[in-house]
Amino acid sequence: ARGQIDWSAEPVAASVKDLSQAEFERVRRLLTTAGRSELASLRDRPLLEAMRLVDARGRLTNAALLLFGGESLLRELIPSHGYSYQYRPSLGSEASYSARGTRAIPAAVDALLELVDRRAETRPLNLAGGAQLSLTDYPFNAVREVVVNGLVHRDFPAGGTVDVEHAPERLTVQSPGGLVAGVTPDNILTHPSTPRHRLLGEAVALLRLAERTGQGIDRAYREMLRVGKEPPQIADDGLSVRATLPGGIGNDAFVRFVQDLPGTLSGDVEVLITLALLRTATTVD
Numbered sequence: 001a002r003g004q005i006d007w008s009a010e011p012v013a014a015s016v017k018d019l020s021q022a023e024f025e026r027v028r029r030l031l032t033t034a035g036r037s038e039l040a041s042l043r044d045r046p047l048l049e050a051m052r053l054v055d056a057r058g059r060l061t062n063a064a065l066l067l068f069g070g071e072s073l074l075r076e077l078i079p080s081h082g083y084s085y086q087y088r089p090s091l092g093s094e095a096s097y098s099a100r101g102t103r104a105i106p107a108a109v110d111a112l113l114e115l116v117d118r119r120a121e122t123r124p125l126n127l128a129g130g131a132q133l134s135l136t137d138y139p140f141n142a143v144r145e146v147v148v149n150g151l152v153h154r155d156f157p158a159g160g161t162v163d164v165e166h167a168p169e170r171l172t173v174q175s176p177g178g179l180v181a182g183v184t185p186d187n188i189l190t191h192p193s194t195p196r197h198r199l200l201g202e203a204v205a206l207l208r209l210a211e212r213t214g215q216g217i218d219r220a221y222r223e224m225l226r227v228g229k230e231p232p233q234i235a236d237d238g239l240s241v242r243a244t245l246p247g248g249i250g251n252d253a254f255v256r257f258v259q260d261l262p263g264t265l266s267g268d269v270e271v272l273i274t275l276a277l278l279r280t281a282t283t284v285d
Contacts, residue, residue, distance in 0.1 A: 007156055008066070008197035011059035012077050016045050019060075020070035023104045027067060027207060030106060034208035051203050062156070063200040067207075071102045080176075082161040083108050083151065085115050091167050100161075105151050109209055112147050112164055113140070119166065123249050127259055135227055135255065137247050138171050142223035145216040146232060146243040148209050150175035153196050153241075160240070171245045178238040185234040188217055189269070218269050220245075225272035228254035254279065 024044055031040040039050055048054050053064035065077060074081050082102045086095040101111060121137045150162040155177020162175045179185075180194045195201040220243070221231045228250025235242045258266045258275070265271050277284050 006198045008063040008200035009055065009061050011055050011057070012062055012065050014060050014065060014069070014073060014077060016048065016060070018073055019044070019064070019068040020073075020104065023068045023070070023107060026104075026106050026110075030207040030209065034206070036206070039206075051206060052199065053203060061199060063197070063203055066105050066200060067203060069104050074102050074104065078156065080156050080159045083112065083164070084161050085112055085164045086166065087115070087119055088165070088167040091169050105148075105204070106207065106209060108151055109144070109148055113144055116143050116164070116166055116171065121168070121249070125252055125255060127256060133255065133259075135249050135252075137168070137249055138245055139223040139227055139229075142220040142232070142245060143171065144209075145220040145223075146173045146245065148204065149173075149216050150241075150243065152200055152204050153180075155196065158239075167247065169247045171247065172242055174240050174242045176240055179236045179241055185236055188234055189221065217243075222267060222269045222272060225269070225276050226255070226258050226266060228252065228258075231273070231276070251279070 024047070027047075028040040031037070039047060042050055048060070048064055048068075053061055053067070055061055062078065065074065066081065069077070082100065084100045085098065087097040088095050097115075099111075099115065101108060103111060116138060117140065123135050125133045125135050127133060147162075147164065150164075150173040154160075154162055154175035158176045160176035162173065165172045165174075177196070179188070180196050183191045183194055217232065217234070224231050224245060229248070230246045233244040233246075235244070254275070258272070261271070274284055
């Protein structure tokens with residue numbers, strides 16, 4: 001819990017030939033997109049070594065398995081890994097679609113984002129000068145950050161799956177294990193980065209699946225606020241962490257105002273938090 005032991009860096013009883021070639025190709029595509037073609041061009045074993053996914057004795061780590069393992073191998077060696085998705089037409093209704101999986105983390109992210117995007121509601125917004133924005137109920141980058149955080153920062157030894165519940169009113173991602181020591185829902189934006197699984201977090205950041213480990217919540221806040229919506233709500237009961245994104249399309253007037261801000265202010269999360277507060281409060285300290 002205090003980050004003194006990195007579970008993701010511990011060795012597993014598997015060899016390079018046990019890993020999935022499909023996942024190697026997926027990781028290579030991500031590396032190429034992230035501008036790391038020199039890594040993407042490496043063969044399997046040198047790639048794992050360059051990403052530091054083997055230990056000092058040359059054994060594969062849990063992080064390597066979570067990024068390159070096939071479903072059957074993951075079920076066998078990391079049985080706690082898994083995710084689920086449910087879509088409900090309304091919060092109180094029965095789920096109209098559900099799915100479960102144990103794919104490697106990059107594949108799991110792709111699958112979950114596709115399921116959310118397939119049911120996205122969008123609306124065009126005309127701006128000054130004839131420009132047009134497409135507003136969505138759940139901004140893609142915000143969803144990606146909370147999904148990646150749930151899959152990467154969960155407590156694997158604790159067991160349980162990462163569960164995504166999707167409805168028009170809200171989208172929630174619940175992951176096993178509370179926040180790491182020192183981090184609370186109140187200080188999560190300002191607390192220094194404290195990854196639960198350092199090796200896995202560094203590898204995921206290398207692939208640009210999300211922002212640098214421990215900072216993804218900043219992007220989720222930024223993406224929600226800049227389209228005129230409320231920021232994510234983070235809840236921690238000690239056993240699990242729940243990140244909730246409110247549904248619906250954001251405030252048009254706020255979006256237009258943010259678009260007209262000078263320089264880089266429209267992407268400054270502290271500026272956006274302050275402006276969002278001033279929509280409902282007359283003063284801010």
